[in-house]
Amino acid sequence: MTQAPPREYFEFFGLAPALSLDAADLQKRFYELSRKWHPDRFSARPPEEQQIALDATATLNDAYRTLRDPVRRAEYVLTRNGFPIGEQRTKDVPPELLEEVFELNMALEELRSGDSGVRPQLESAREHFLSLRAAVDGELEELFRSHDSGGGETVLSAIRGVLNRRRYIENLVREVEKALGARATA
16 A cells, blocks of 8 residues: 655655755656656556545645745745744834835825826836845845754744745835836736
8 A cells, every 4th residue: 555655845855844955956856756646657556545646746746836935935944833924014124114115105106196207216116125125035045044054943033034024025026016017008
C-alpha cells in the first residue's frame, strides 16, 4: 500500500524549514515529485491509492506555490511557528509614509474627478513605492538569513512586522497602478 507523503510543505520536498531557498533546487524537486505522484501513475491501483496520489498532487502544488514565493514562504513559516499574519497595522508603517499616503489619496481623488495633471505625481509616487518595496525585500532577505542561522522568535517577530509593511506598500502600488491604468484606457 502506498504511504501518503507528509503534509508539511518543507518535509514533503525533503527540505529543512528555511526562508532562503535555492529556486532551481526547489523546481527540480517539484518536477521529481510531480512525476512520482502524478495520478496517471496510480490509475491501475486501488481507489485508496488513487486518492492518496490526488491528495499528494494537491498538496504538492500548494506547497510549490507557497515555497517558491519568498513572501508566501515567510508567511507559511510564521504561521507554522505561531506568528499568524494579520492585517497590516499602522504601527508597522513609517510615519513619513503615512504623509505620502495622504498626498497620494488627494492625487487619486483629483485624478478620479478628471484632473489628469496629477498623472506625473502619481507616476512618481508609483516609482517611489516600488523603490520602497525593493528596499523592504532587501530587508526581508537579511532577516531570512538571520532566521536560517538560528534567529529565533525575535527574528520571526521582526519578519512579521516587515511583511506587514511590505503588504501595505504593495497595496499602495496596486492602487496607483489601477488608477493610472484606468485613466489611460478611459
